[in-house]
Amino acid sequence: xxxxxxxxxxxxxxxxxxxxxxxxxxxxxxxxxxxxxxxxxxxxxxxxxxxxxxxxxxxxxxxxxxxxxxxxxxxxxxxxxxxxxxxxxxxxxxxxxxxxxxxxxxxxxxxxxxx
Amino acid sequence: xxxxxxxxxxxxxxxxxxxxxxxxxxxxxxxxxxxxxxxxxxxxxxxxxxxxxxxxxxxxxxxxxxxxxxxxxxxxxxxxxxxxxxxxxxxxxxxxxxxxxxxxxxxxxxxxxxx
Numbered sequence: 001x002x003x004x005x006x007x008x009x010x011x012x013x014x015x016x017x018x019x020x021x022x023x024x025x026x027x028x029x030x031x032x033x034x035x036x037x038x039x040x041x042x043x044x045x046x047x048x049x050x051x052x053x054x055x056x057x058x059x060x061x062x063x064x065x066x067x068x069x070x071x072x073x074x075x076x077x078x079x080x081x082x083x084x085x086x087x088x089x090x091x092x093x094x095x096x097x098x099x100x101x102x103x104x105x106x107x108x109x110x111x112x113x114x115x
Numbered sequence: 116x117x118x119x120x121x122x123x124x125x126x127x128x129x130x131x132x133x134x135x136x137x138x139x140x141x142x143x144x145x146x147x148x149x150x151x152x153x154x155x156x157x158x159x160x161x162x163x164x165x166x167x168x169x170x171x172x173x174x175x176x177x178x179x180x181x182x183x184x185x186x187x188x189x190x191x192x193x194x195x196x197x198x199x200x201x202x203x204x205x206x207x208x209x210x211x212x213x214x215x216x217x218x219x220x221x222x223x224x225x226x227x228x229x230x
Contacts, residue, residue, distance in 0.1 A: 031216045042206060042220040043160070050216060088158055100148055100210035101167075104218060106160035 003027070004107035006091050012113045013081050021076040021110045023091030030096035032074040033104065034066060037088040049074060050096055078112075086114045117142045119209050119221035127227045128197050136192045136205050136224045144168075144211030149183065149190045150218065155203040166190065197228045 005024045013019040023032065031050050035043035047056045049068045063085070065077040078085055088109045094102040118141040128134045140149065151163040164174060166183050174181045178195045194201050207221040 040223075040225075042222050045217060048216065090158075090160060092160075094216060096216050099146070099212050100144070100214040100216075100218075102210075102216065103150065103162055103165050105162060106152075108157065108159040111158065 004091055004093055004105055006089075006107035006110050008110060009108060010111050010113070012115065013078075014115050015083065016080045019078050019081055019112070021078075021089050021091075021112070023074045023076070023107055024072050025091075025093045025107075026072070027093050027105065028071065029093035029105075030071075031094045031102075032068060033092040033094075034064075034074070034076045035090040035092065036085075037090055037109075043090055046076070081112070081114045083114050086112055088112075117144075117209055117211060117214065117219045119207050119219050121205075121207055121221040121224050123224045124222070125225045125227070127229060130199060130228055130230050131196050133193060133195050134197050134226065134228075136194075136207075136226065138190045138192065138207030138221060140188050140190065140207070140209045142209060142211050144213055147209060147211035147214075150208040150210075151181065151190075151192050152206045152208060153203045154206065154223070160206070163192075194226075197226075199228050199230055202226060202228045 007022050033048040034046045037043045046060045068074045088111050090109045091107040092104040094104045120139045147168045149166045153161045180193045182191045204223045204225045206223045208218045210218040
């Protein structure tokens with residue numbers, strides 16, 4: 001089945017130790033998104049790629065970086081995780097019509113714990 | 116500016132009761148899309164429905180139904196004969212012709228169905 005896959009599902013890291021979360025998709029969608037979701041809150045968009053075109057949200061900390069080496073894969077790098085970065089990280093994809101018409105499809109998420 | 120309001124933070128119902136989740140939106144776009152997502156305790160955001168601004172027909176899918184009213188800027192979601200498996204956080208979301216590839220999420224409503 002076509003889908004959005006995230007690995008790992010659970011990640012534990014230490015304060016300040018870099019961590020990378022991965023996302024892959026078999027939908028062949030143009031757009032890939034990374035969201036951060038903290039408990040009892042809505043998902044918060046960190047950034048998204050339209051093909052290789054990177055779009056950062058204005059309030060995304062520099063500590064968060066992303067790479068998209070090809071259409072199928074996208075990575076979230078947290079350079080120096082702090083306790084406040086503990087959250088669920090959700091990857092999503094959409095076709096990318098640019099007119100707000102497209103549904104976003106989400107992966108199962110990676111729950112990050114920072115010790 | 117675009118905004119989605121879900122005034123009900125938490126709802127509890129007894130199994131087999133009907134429940135309606137409210138969603139009110141604000142947008143200046145002429146063409147826009149409304150979505151509902153379900154987030155069970157596992158964390159994955161599951162797409163339920165997309166409705167465009169030109170289609171005010173109500174939608175029914177099994178026990179789920181949606182009522183879209185442009186006059187009141189509302190897109191409410193009703194679950195008939197609720198079941199324990201319906202326990203989740205439900206998010207209403209909005210995108211429009213000026214959103215490009217992004218959606219605006221409401222704060223979510225946490226639904227608990229008690230056996």
